[in-house]
Amino acid sequence: MQFPITIGLHRSRFLDTILVLAALSATAAILGFPCSPSIRAGLFIAVLVLAIQAWYSLTPTIKAIRLERTGEIFIARVGEGVFVQATPKPGATIHPWLSIIRLMTEDGRTATLIATVNRKNGENLRRLRMFIRWQANFSGPNDDA
Numbered sequence: 617m618q619f620p621i622t623i624g625l626h627r628s629r630f631l632d633t634i635l636v637l638a639a640l641s642a643t644a645a646i647l648g649f650p651c652s653p654s655i656r657a658g659l660f661i662a663v664l665v666l667a668i669q670a671w672y673s674l675t676p677t678i679k680a681i682r683l684e685r686t687g688e689i690f691i692a693r694v695g696e697g698v699f700v701q702a703t704p705k706p707g708a709t710i711h712p713w714l715s716i717i718r719l720m721t722e723d724g725r726t727a728t729l730i731a732t733v734n735r736k737n738g739e740n741l742r743r744l745r746m747f748i749r750w751q752a753n754f755s756g757p758n759d760d761a
Contacts, residue, residue: 619685621747623740625676630732635674639667678719678727683747691719691727702727710745717748 642663646656682690682699690699702719705726709716717729733741 619683621683621740621743622680623683623744624680625678625729625731627674627676628730628732629734631674631730632671635667635670639663674730678729681729681744683744689719691721691729693727704748708748710748712745715741715745715748 643660646659646663649656649659677694678691679694680692680699682692684690689702689704691702692699700721700723702721705718705720707718713733715729715731717731719727719729721727731741731744
């Protein structure tokens with residue numbers, strides 16, 4: 617691999633599709649549920665509010681990630697032009713189709729990177745998975761236990 621590797625990040629169409637399908641399935645289940653129209657309306661509004669909340673929470677906060685040969689990770693947040701050093705937190709999930717990595721910057725802010733494969737970024741996700749597995753330092757205990 618040629619270092620540094622800079623990977624631009626964007627919203628995942630895969631996760632958006634899963635979210636829409638889940639909301640449509642919940643709506644179909646509500647419509648098939650035998651109850652009064654007011655209860656159906658309340659359930660439909662609850663599903664709509666939760667789907668909108670999930671949609672906004674899937675909005676990426678990191679616009680780019682830079683991987684260095686030394687194992688250091690730098691991120692650029694959306695709306696900020698500079699890369700800041702980030703430390704990977706324990707408990708990353710690395711799979712061929714999905715990678716979830718929690719990063720903490722020097723100022724104490726935490727960012728979660730959710731990367732899924734699509735036609736454009738398959739090679740970049742492979743590089744990120746290899747880097748996390750072989751270069752990044754996850755020496756601390758898992759704080760989610």
